[in-house]
Amino acid sequence: MNPYPNPGPLASLAQQGEDEGGSSSFLQVLPVILWEKRWWIIAPGVLGLVGGVVAAFTIPTMFESSATVLIESQQLPLDVVNSPVTDVIGQRIARARERVLSRQDLIRLIRTNNLYAEEQRHQALSAIVDKMRDATSVEAIGSDITGAPGGAAGRTIALKIGFSYADPVKAQIVAQQYVNRFLEVDASSQTDQAVGAANFLNQQGSQIQAQISAIESQITKIKSENGPLLALQSQATGNPAADAGRIDAEIIGLQGENARLAAQSGGDGNSAVQAAEMALANARARYSDTHPDVIAAQNQLDAARRSATATSGASSPMINANNAQISSLRAAKAMILSQSGEVRAAQARGPALAAEVDALEKRADSLRDQYRDIGSKAQSAQLSARMQTEQKGERLTLADPPVVPDAPYKPNRPLLIAGGLVGGLGLGAAIVLLLELILRPIRGTEMLREAAGAAPLVIIPDFSRKPNMIIRWLERRNRKRART
Incomplete structure (x- = not known):
């Protein structure tokens, strides 16, 4: 059964255009198809609009409070003191992030600020911790200055730390606590690293000094006995x-x-x-x-x-x-x-003793060179540890504190409503075109000739319907083409 039993004036006009143009074009009949099946398009559009409105006003509102933390270079120039702790800023950020977002710290924040009160009644604590971790963002901000000395372009110069929550006041409080904890963890980590490096180098120097003293005692003993x-x-x-x-x-x-x-x-x-x-x-x-x-x-x-x-x-x-x-x-x-x-x-026995003493003296000289090198590094490490203790080394400082957000960032209601409407209309148009491709109704003399195997004897237009705007536009276009 033909799904289009009465093609009406639109079909007649399309056939007339085809006869005058000499070829059947899908673009010519597309306005006819869309107009005939307009309710197939309008209905999904209305449903999509309703769905977008429902989603816009049912999705929980989320507020985000964020802060900017600046990475400041050490106050003393590198040619004065160069820290032996060559830690990449990305590694520092990752290490501090893992400590700040640890399970113990997140549980402490949840209980201190009474976060996710509804979820705590029916969800496991691990799921709530994961949810809070997903709501926290730590993003690196790179330098976009090209041609900067020392390859500063693209280097991380700041961090953005944010937290999303349904209550804007609690979002700001937790973001501030995140920033404080982040600064504390990074400062203590850098200080511990610098002090640990200085202590390690001092221990190495003491061990080498002990070896030198033992060799010198051995040389003195050999010389005193021989x-x-x-x-x-x-x-x-x-x-x-x-x-x-x-x-x-x-x-x-x-x-x-x-x-x-x-x-x-x-x-x-x-x-x-x-x-x-x-x-x-x-x-x-x-x-x-x-x-x-x-x-x-x-x-x-x-x-x-x-x-x-x-x-x-x-x-x-x-x-x-x-x-x-x-x-x-x-x-x-x-x-x-x-x-x-x-x-x-x-x-x-003299040559053997002389060779032994010479070998010991060479070994002692090599250890003395190592001791001088380690002594220089230990002195630099001690200066670096002092800089970190006095907050004069490379450190993180708060540049833009978190504030109470005045507008939610999620959901984007205009986007959801417009997206629902456009998506519904697009779905309806896709359904209409899919039916057109599957059922392939007869439109025009060429399709009728292909279906019947012979040319039609006569074409009878249907004037029972009042011409609408599309028909009038097609008629004007065909008349212009006929004049030319």
């Missing part, structure tokens, strides 16, 4: 007389250095003490012991004596070391001159 052999190894050339002469010359040089050190420590100190004693005697001859000049002269004498004692104490280790080396050289000279079998056997 001093003559090592001295003999360094002085022996195969000519005993020449070797003995060189040893004597070195002994004389060390003795001269000892005499110079003794004279320096004793001469300058003694002269200063003598001058202070003379000044004190002159003051006492003129004044009583309680006079300020006598007291000042006594203080100068005490200071001169302390200085002389310190100078003598500083020179004593060097004199002792020279004396030990003189003893080793004398023993080496005796071994060279004796040339006994026992001496030659002991002399044979």
Whole structure:
């Protein structure tokens, strides 16, 4: 059965246009199709409009309060102090976000602010925590300045922290608590990292210093037990007389250095003490012991004596070391001159001992280099820890605090209503076009010729209906085309 039993004047007009144009076009009959099935389009449009209105006024209203947190660089330039804690800002944000949105913190916020009171009656606490986590947003704001020094373009310069809730006042309160917790967590994390790095480097330096001390003690022990052999190894050339002469010359040089050190420590100190004693005697001859000049002269004498004692104490280790080396050289000279079998056997161990001492000294030098490097890093880490403690390093600061929102951000009622209307009209038009493609009603002489297998004898237009606006427009168009 044909779903269009009475094509009416629109169909007749379409057939007339087809005969005059010579071809059947879907676009020509599209206005006819839409007009004939207008209620198929209007009904879904009305339903979509009603659905959009219902959705716009039944979806829960949500308010969002957000704050902007600025990432400030450290106050001191990088060439003055460069922190060993090279933590990427993205990692810092992710770490702080995980701590702020942890289950314990969210439960504390829910109970403190009495959030999701209705959901707490019939939902599990885990589901409420997940819902609150979904309602929280932490977004990075990048720099859009192109050509900035140091590759600043695209770098994260700020954060946007927001919270969505049905009550605007509670949304603002929770957003502020989020910001406070975020700043606290980031500051404590950076401080802990800087202090931990400084402590670790100090421990590493102490361990290396202990290794250096152990190696130096081992070298000192070897030299003290085998001093003559090592001295003999360094002085022996195969000519005993020449070797003995060189040893004597070195002994004389060390003795001269000892005499110079003794004279320096004793001469300058003694002269200063003598001058202070003379000044004190002159003051006492003129004044009583309680006079300020006598007291000042006594203080100068005490200071001169302390200085002389310190100078003598500083020179004593060097004199002792020279004396030990003189003893080793004398023993080496005796071994060279004796040339006994026992001496030659002991002399044979000299190269091995010298090689062992050389290896230990190289290892100690390598450890000293490491110690200097770690010491420099430890000093930088201590400065960085101090900067973090005094809030002078890279930190987060509140730039725009959260406020109570004055309008909801969800739902967007005009968009829902307009979307429902447009969607309903589109659905109706799609249904009409789908029926047109499936049923394929006869429209025009070409379709009738294809269906009947022969051309129609005559076309009888139907004037039983009053022409409407579309028909009048089509008639005017056909008349214009007929004139041309």
